[in-house]
Amino acid sequence: MQDVNSGQPLLEVLDSSYGSVDVEAAAAASVYIRVRDAREARTEGDENASIIPADGVLVQYANITAEVMDANPTWKVIGRYGVGVDTIDLAAASARSIAVVNVPDYCEEEVATHAAALVLDANRRITAADALVRRGEWADWAQLRPIAPLSTATLSLIGVGRIGREVIRLMRPFVGRIIAHDPYAGAIEGVELVDLDTALAEGDVVSLHLPLSAATHHLIGADAIARMKPTATLVNVSRGGLVDGAALAAALHDGRLASAALDVLETEPPAADDPLLAAPNTIITNHLAWYSEASEQRLRARLAERCAAVLRGRDIPSLVNRQGLADAAGAASSEAGRHAASVTTETIGAEAPTEPATAAVPTLEHS
Ligand SMILES: NC(=O)c1ccc[n+]([C@@H]2O[C@H](COP(=O)([O-])OP(=O)(O)OC[C@H]3O[C@@H](n4cnc5c(N)ncnc54)[C@H](O)[C@@H]3O)[C@@H](O)[C@H]2O)c1
Numbered sequence: 063m064q065d066v067n068s069g070q071p072l073l074e075v076l077d078s079s080y081g082s083v084d085v086e087a088a089a090a091a092s093v094y095i096r097v098r099d100a101r102e103a104r105t106e107g108d109e110n111a112s113i114i115p116a117d118g119v120l121v122q123y124a125n126i127t128a129e130v131m132d133a134n135p136t137w138k139v140i141g142r143y144g145v146g147v148d149t150i151d152l153a154a155a156s157a158r159s160i161a162v163v164n165v166p167d168y169c170e171e172e173v174a175t176h177a178a179a180l181v182l183d184a185n186r187r188i189t190a191a192d193a194l195v196r197r198g199e200w201a202d203w204a205q206l207r208p209i210a211p212l213s214t215a216t217l218s219l220i221g222v223g224r225i226g227r228e229v230i231r232l233m234r235p236f237v238g239r240i241i242a243h244d245p246y247a248g249a250i251e252g253v254e255l256v257d258l259d260t261a262l263a264e265g266d267v268v269s270l271h272l273p274l275s276a277a278t279h280h281l282i283g284a285d286a287i288a289r290m291k292p293t294a295t296l297v298n299v300s301r302g303g304l305v306d307g308a309a310l311a312a313a314l315h316d317g318r319l320a321s322a323a324l325d326v327l328e329t330e331p332p333a334a335d336d337p338l339l340a341a342p343n344t345i346i347t348n349h350l351a352w353y354s355e356a357s358e359q360r361l362r363a364r365l366a367e368r369c370a371a372v373l374r375g376r377d378i379p380s381l382v383n384r385q386g387l388a389d390a391a392g393a394a395s396s397e398a399g400r401h402a403a404s405v406t407t408e409t410i411g412a413e414a415p416t417e418p419a420t421a422a423v424p425t426l427e428h429s
């Protein structure tokens with residue numbers, strides 16, 4: 063069986079949407095990739111690959127829990143097609159010495175442009191005006207009021223990492239003032255860093271650009287919404303779980319919040335009775351912000367390349383659970399002397415690293 067893939071790492075894709083064109087990425091990374099659902103080998107000459115246990119998995123939306131990991135004891139790497147790793151149990155992966163890899167550097171421009179487009183749409187009422195026209199209500203401007211000039215508005219960002227900073231760059235010419243809340247961010251020119259209360263209370267537009275985690279789940283709930291201006295717009299292109307959708311819908315219905323522009327929802331796709339679908343002054347797009355043909359290509363290529371590198375024992379910048387793996391390796395070596403920590407740092411392809419590859423990473427043996 064080992065001859066079938068000539069000792070090359072074998073990664074399998076759980077979500078089928080990316081499988082069909084991963085052949086190129088696989089070839090470039092010298093790795094075999096198969097789509098599990100189809101039980102189909104995707105690389106020429108790899109007809110029997112579906113019977114070989116995979117060295118790792120590539121996932122988009124699938125939840126990778128401890129149970130899923132235990133059912134796949136050959137996995138050494140979990141690759142997430144995207145930035146957010148909220149669908150993966152990182153602690154469970156580290157405890158099992160499974161590396162978790164994401165692609166934090168594939169769609170900053172696309173997501174920031176999408177956020178900016180939502181801000182402009184909500185302000186200029188583009189989607190709402192389009193609906194009026196199609197309903198034959200051409201002259202019914204009253205339904206679109208009030209519209210304030212953006213140049214007098216305060217844009218408030220919660221989270222200013224890669225995407226938040228790109229939003230700042232794009233939106234600076236449009237707005238009067240930019241404030242931001244991010245407990246881990248350093249100074250940003252022209253941006254006032256503020257506490258969460260101020261970010262909520264002073265934003266005419268409050269835009270979310272932080273990860274979903276246990277700590278940030280429902281960060282924007284009834285309490286937070288009550289602290290926002292009733293004239294404000296909430297923009298969320300990050301993760302649906304950051305916002306309590308029922309509380310948001312209620313505030314929009316009651317006029318306690320003016321509008322919302324959302325690319326992400328708590329449940330995707332939404333149920334037919336999701337209250338946000340019927341909420342007034344609400345724009346919803348279908349988790350599209352990340353997408354362009356170019357970003358999709360970057361995503362596929364970089365994930366395959368990085369997972370293959372990890373399986374070959376190399377360090378990469380986007381190793382999400384670096385510290386967890388080092389801790390697990392340290393604990394194991396002090397107990398049984400089985401795992402020695404070592405560091406091998408290699409630049410992956412021609413990309414500039416987006417994070418410093420600093421801490422020691424355990425060597426990941428490929429069997
Ligand atoms: N809609 C989409 O298609 C799409 C695409 C890409 C990314 N995303 C989402 O956007 C999020 C942000 O992406 P990014 O690339 O900017 O990530 P990033 O890691 O570069 O930045 C996240 C920022 O959030 C900050 N942060 C963490 N906890 C915080 C808290 N409690 N309050 C305020 N700030 C906090 C961090 O310090 C960091 O600066 C991702 O986690 C992902 O979920 C969505």
Ligand SMILES: O=C(O)[C@H](O)COP(=O)(O)O
Pocket residue numbers: 122123143144145146147300349352
């Ligand atoms: O699969 C996705 O959700 C898109 O690629 C965006 O994911 P991300 O928000 O984690 O990048």
